[in-house]
Amino acid sequence: MTRSPLDLEISRAWLVDLAVGHEGPGEIVVRGGVLEAVNWLEGAEARGIKPDGVVVAPGFIDLHTHLREPGNEDAETVATGLAAAAHGGFTTVCAMPNSEPALDEPGVLARIRAAALAAGSPVELLAYGAVTVGRAGEQLAALGELADAGVVGFSEDGAPIRSAPILRSALAYAGALGLPIVDHAEDASLTAGAEANDGFVATVLGLRGWPAAAEELAVARDLAVLVDVLRDVPGARLHLTHLSTASALDLIRRAKAAGLPVTCDVTPHHLALTDEWVAGARRWAWEASGDPWADGALVTGPYATALRVNPPLRAPADAAACLAALVDGTADAVATDHAPHSEVDKAVEFGLAANGISGLETALGVLLAAVDAGRLPLLRAIEALTTGPAAVIGGRLRRASAGLVEGAPADLVVFDRSESWTVTPDCLSSRGKNTPLLGMELRGRVLLTVAGGRLAYEAAEG
Amino acid sequence: MSLVVDPAEAAAVAVSSVGAAPESEAVAWRHRHLLDVDRLSGAELELVMRTTDAMREVLARPIAKVPTLRGRQVTILFYEASTRTRVSFEVAAKNLSADVVNIAAASSSVSKGESLVDTVRTVEALGAQLLVMRHSVSGAPYLAAEVFGGSVLNGGDGWHAHPTQALLDLYTIRERLGGESQAARSRAGATTEGLLAGRKIVILGDLLHSRVARSNIWTLTASGADLWLCGPPTLLRGFEAWASRSSVAGRRFQVTTSVDEALRDADVVMALRIQRERMAEGLLPSLREYAARYGLTRERLALARPGALVMHPGPMNEGVEIAPDVAAGVQSVITDQVTNGVAVRMAVLYLLAGTQVPA
Ligand SMILES: [Zn+2]
Numbered sequence: 083m084t085r086s087p088l089d090l091e092i093s094r095a096w097l098v099d100l101a102v103g104h105e106g107p108g109e110i111v112v113r114g115g116v117l118e119a120v121n122w123l124e125g126a127e128a129r130g131i132k133p134d135g136v137v138v139a140p141g142f143i144d145l146h147t148h149l150r151e152p153g154n155e156d157a158e159t160v161a162t163g164l165a166a167a168a169h170g171g172f173t174t175v176c177a178m179p180n181s182e183p184a185l186d187e188p189g190v191l192a193r194i195r196a197a198a199l200a201a202g203s204p205v206e207l208l209a210y211g212a213v214t215v216g217r218a219g220e221q222l223a224a225l226g227e228l229a230d231a232g233v234v235g236f237s238e239d240g241a242p243i244r245s246a247p248i249l250r251s252a253l254a255y256a257g258a259l260g261l262p263i264v265d266h267a268e269d270a271s272l273t274a275g276a277e278a279n280d281g282f283v284a285t286v287l288g289l290r291g292w293p294a295a296a297e298e299l300a301v302a303r304d305l306a307v308l309v310d311v312l313r314d315v316p317g318a319r320l321h322l323t324h325l326s327t328a329s330a331l332d333l334i335r336r337a338k339a340a341g342l343p344v345t346c347d348v349t350p351h352h353l354a355l356t357d358e359w360v361a362g363a364r365r366w367a368w369e370a371s372g373d374p375w376a377d378g379a380l381v382t383g384p385y386a387t388a389l390r391v392n393p394p395l396r397a398p399a400d401a402a403a404c405l406a407a408l409v410d411g412t413a414d415a416v417a418t419d420h421a422p423h424s425e426v427d428k429a430v431e432f433g434l435a436a437n438g439i440s441g442l443e444t445a446l447g448v449l450l451a452a453v454d455a456g457r458l459p460l461l462r463a464i465e466a467l468t469t470g471p472a473a474v475i476g477g478r479l480r481r482a483s484a485g486l487v488e489g490a491p492a493d494l495v496v497f498d499r500s501e502s503w504t505v506t507p508d509c510l511s512s513r514g515k516n517t518p519l520l521g522m523e524l525r526g527r528v529l530l531t532v533a534g535g536r537l538a539y540e541a542a543e544g
Numbered sequence: 545m546s547l548v549v550d551p552a553e554a555a556a557v558a559v560s561s562v563g564a565a566p567e568s569e570a571v572a573w574r575h576r577h578l579l580d581v582d583r584l585s586g587a588e589l590e591l592v593m594r595t596t597d598a599m600r601e602v603l604a605r606p607i608a609k610v611p612t613l614r615g616r617q618v619t620i621l622f623y624e625a626s627t628r629t630r631v632s633f634e635v636a637a638k639n640l641s642a643d644v645v646n647i648a649a650a651s652s653s654v655s656k657g658e659s660l661v662d663t664v665r666t667v668e669a670l671g672a673q674l675l676v677m678r679h680s681v682s683g684a685p686y687l688a689a690e691v692f693g694g695s696v697l698n699g700g701d702g703w704h705a706h707p708t709q710a711l712l713d714l715y716t717i718r719e720r721l722g723g724e725s726q727a728a729r730s731r732a733g734a735t736t737e738g739l740l741a742g743r744k745i746v747i748l749g750d751l752l753h754s755r756v757a758r759s760n761i762w763t764l765t766a767s768g769a770d771l772w773l774c775g776p777p778t779l780l781r782g783f784e785a786w787a788s789r790s791s792v793a794g795r796r797f798q799v800t801t802s803v804d805e806a807l808r809d810a811d812v813v814m815a816l817r818i819q820r821e822r823m824a825e826g827l828l829p830s831l832r833e834y835a836a837r838y839g840l841t842r843e844r845l846a847l848a849r850p851g852a853l854v855m856h857p858g859p860m861n862e863g864v865e866i867a868p869d870v871a872a873g874v875q876s877v878i879t880d881q882v883t884n885g886v887a888v889r890m891a892v893l894y895l896l897a898g899t900q901v902p903a
Contacts, residue, residue, distance in 0.1 A: 277682070282789050285782030286582070288682040288704030288758055373789045375582060383579075383690075385683030429661055431681040433702070 088537050089113055090530075092496060095136040097122065098461060100469040101485020105461050107131035110138055110486065110494070115535025117492040133460055134499045137526075140484050141173025141493040141533055142467040144442065145264075145347055145474055146239070146323050146417035149175075150513075151197055152190070153182025158422040158513045160194050161201035163442070166420070166512035168531045168538035170442040171467075171495035174206040174479060175420075179217070180240035186212040186223035188231035204536035206480045210237045210264060213252045219244030222251055229259040234475040237264035239323065242300055244270075246307055253311040257318030262345070262474065264321045267300035267330060268393065277433050279394040282372060283357040287384055289432070292394045294327040301330040305337050308344060321474055322346040324419050326393040328403030335412045345474050346407075347417040350448035351439050351518075353404035357395045359518060360384060360432075367401035368457050387428045387435035388518040391421070405457055408466055415470035416463075418445045422514020440514035444505060446497060447524025454499075454525060480534060491535030501527040571734060573895040577689045577696040580705045581762045586737035589714065589763060593736065595891035596715050596884070602639065603887055613642035613897055619672035621647045621663070622699070623679040628858055629699055632882070633676045633708075636889035645672065664688045674896060677701075682755075695896040703753050709857055710759035712888040714767060716880050717745070717812055720853055740769035744849075746806045747771070748840060749816030749865050750779045752827075756857045757816060761797060765790065771797035774806035775816075776838060778827040803838055810848040814855040815840045815866045831864050841867045845875065853877050 090112035097108035097120065107128035111119040123131065144167065150158035158166075167175045177194065179185030185194070191209055198207040211228035213236045215221045225236060236256050243249045243265050252263050273296045278284040280291025304320055311318045325331055325346050337344050356367045362384045363374035374380050389395060396404075407413040421438025428435050445467075452458040472484035481493050502523045507515040531539040571587040581589075602610050618637040622630055630646070637644045649663060660679075667675060673694040677685050682702030689696040700706040714736070722739055745764055751757045751773050764771045773783055783799045790796060800806050807813060822828045845854065854866075854876040862868040871878060 280782070282782070282785045285786050286758070288702050288755060290703075291782060376789065380583070383686050385686045426659075429687075430659055431679070431687055432683040433681040 094131050095138045096133045098139045098464045099486045100465040101483045112492045120486045136498050138496050139464045140468045142171045143174040143471040144172050144418050145176050145471045147175040147177050147420045149177045156424040160197035162513045164203035164205040166442040167205045169511045171446050171528045173493050173533035177209040178239045179210050179212040184212045184217045186215050191231050204533040204538045208234045210235050213238045225255050234478045235262040235264050239266045242266050242268045249307050253318045254315045257315040262319040262321045267297050267322050269296040269299040272296035278360050279357040279396045281397050283361050297327045298329040301333045320344045324349050326352040326396050327400050331403050331407040345414040347415040348404040348413045349419045350445045354448045355395050356398045356401050360389050370398040372398050385432040388516050390435045391439050392437035416466040418442050422512050423516045428516050440512050440517045443510050444519050447526050450526040492532045494532050496530040497526050497528045499526045503527045576899045578707050579685050579698045581707045581710050581759050586735035589736040590734045596887045599887040599890040609639050611641045613640040616642045616673050617671045618642040618674045619645040619667050620676045623649045632885045633889050636886050661691050664692050704755050705759045706755040708889050709756050710763045712885045714763045715884050736767040739767040743811045744770045745812040746810045747814045748774045751775050752779045752781050754816050765795035772806045773799045777801050807847040810852050812853045818865045835864050
């Protein structure tokens with residue numbers, strides 16, 4: 083099925099466009115799929131239009147999506163993953179290459195592109211190539227061929243880049259191709275068997291600790307190797323995904339101040355949820371005390387496997403550091419690390435459960451919770467979902483920019499901040515129902531997602 | 545199956561409890577499962593203690609058996625081998641006249657890939673109403689409780705909790721040290737709060753891997769003990785963070801690597817088992833060094849108060865964490881722990897059965 087280009091007029095909404103660095107009252111007109119007009123309103127025309135109602139923003143870009151196809155279609159397919167993206171307001175997703183087989187040569191990329199075409203979704207599917215053959219950590223994958231085929235970077239995600247020598251080669255080779263290396267920062271020697279963030283909650287629950295030092299060590303290694311490579315390959319670029327600790331983010335802050343070509347992202351769950359949730363609390367990070375036993379915050383049982391994720395949900399201070407890094411620009415983007423899993427991989431003991439949270443459809447709602455709490459400016463939240471990630475993947479986007487561009491195919495999301503919705507398994511388009519937010523109410527219902535001039539998602543009436 | 549907790553029998557059990565509070569004052573047991581002790585109040589702990597008193601009386605009878613759980617099926621599902629604990633639960637259930645089904649799932653089901661959820665559903669379909677479970681993964685009983693229609697009793701999960709061990713330890717300490725405060729306790733109402741006030745209790749050894757220690761932290765601090773945790777620094781990881789939180793919450797305990805500091809003037813010393821794996825994991829140099837530095841010897845015990853109690857949850861490595869003469873010495877209450885274990889498990893099975901809606 084192919085959806086036809088659409089006509090659309092939205093008047094009296096709050097427009098947010100980071101490509102021009104502006105937000106305010108306005109209206110848009112789409113004709114035949116083309117964004118014909120973006121009119122900013124002023125004076126009497128603008129009266130009564132506030133940022134807490136209907137918002138129109140450029141379509142979101144997710145730097146970190148697991149689509150599970152090929153290999154684990156029980157958890158997700160390209161079709162269901164793109165549907166989930168559209169439901170979440172995303173018009174571009176960057177798929178991680180840890181499928182089975184891994185995306186380590188152009189044939190696998192062709193397969194998922196064919197699946198996207200068959201699905202008929204207008205959501206743009208981009209992908210990373212694996213760094214090494216079979217993600218085995220030993221031999222470089224076909225980086226040049228993958229670049230020619232259109233990958234947006236290289237990653238071993240699901241796992242860190244195993245050795246410093248491979249990282250050095252990859253940074254140099256990809257740098258010459260003009261593409262970033264995206265690393266999952268984890269020193270695996272410190273996290274063998276780890277189950278939950280090393281600290282108070284893990285100690286009480288008897289879970290094997292997952293230390294912050296494992297992330298900090300990996301980031302330090304990556305930065306040192308980057309400096310080493312830059313001497314010969316000035317184009318080398320490093321992106322660190324889903325950073326979760328204050329110490330690792332501090333290293334990035336300093337590296338950026340020193341002018342290194344490094345970027346990073348944080349996830350909605352690491353900035354808004356904490357390890358308190360593993361104990362049975364259900365309050366936002368900015369409301370957390372760190373000791374849910376002491377202040378009666380335990381509202382449900384411990385060990386919910388929907389909370390098992392890599393890196394783990396951290397202590398409130400780390401979550402606050404993720405949010406602070408997003409606000410001050412240390413973090414360039416918010417990425418969902420959408421990691422859908424089937425019921426069989428989650429309905430097991432906590433320590434045996436698969437890592438990952440299904441996140442595409444709740445990312446906006448979680449960020450808006452931070453906005454509503456006064457912790458995150460709306461403009462910055464949208465920037466982290468649009469121009470922020472666009473800068474990381476450079477010129478590989480289908481659209482000319484991550485803004486509201488007149489005369490180009492419309493690529494935008496419309497959501498209503500005054501409307502709430504309850505997260506239920508049925509309302510999620512993803513096959514992965516593994517979100518700890520099930521049953522919770524989120525603000526900011528997506529009304530409409532338009533990708534490449536075509537309708538990607540439209541909320542049911544009412 | 546009709547009502548299995550016979551009200552007359554239950555009353556008989558309660559009445560036989562020495563100094564039991566009048567019915568109106570007694571707190572009701574409201575937990576369908578016993579998965580942890582972290583959310584038990586002092587009043588609930590005291591209810592377990594008094595119910596255990598009653599069970600001790602049952603055990604003292606010529607025929608130590610009551611019909612309380614007649615017609616009920618207690619399934620004992622152990623994913624870890626532990627003869628002592630399994631037998632203790634089995635004896636407890638049989639003393640209450642329950643039908644006991646034993647399943648050693650350790651190697652069979654897990655390796656065949658049958659999920660815990662499937663196993664629990666199967667066990668329930670086979671008639672289990674009370675499920676006693678031991679598992680090597682922390683939190684596993686919570687998953688079982690989500691799918692099981694009856695009551696789950698955690699018989700030890702990973703490093704996390706061993707509720708009946710902590711309760712039998714509390715009972716054993718209360719029996720030996722709670723004597724003079726018995727009267728004060730009944731004046732104060734039916735709670736263990738303050739029961740062990742001013743009593744210094746030391747847990748010595750491998751705290752990191754110990755579910756016994758974790759559960760004892762909750763019950764002993766809830767009872768007002770001056771609790772000290774002591775062991776090599778590698779095996780105390782994380783407990784300083786817990787201690788600093790708990791002092792805010794009024795459930796204070798101390799953490800130290802100094803055995804002398806911990807044992808000085810202690811009223812109770814509880815030694816924990818050291819596993820050989822700790823050497824391979826790089827956490828300890830050798831058992832010899834552990835015994836020399838942290839083993840509970842007669843010399844070290846002399847630092848404690850005269851007559852201080854010596855405890856161990858078993859099984860012991862004599863000559864490593866505890867010297868043979870200390871384990872078998874006059875201060876040792878290790879065999880009391882074993883006897884009290886049966887009574888406490890009877891009490892908990894009885895209380896859990898009382899929360900079940902009669903079919
Ligand atoms: Zn990752």
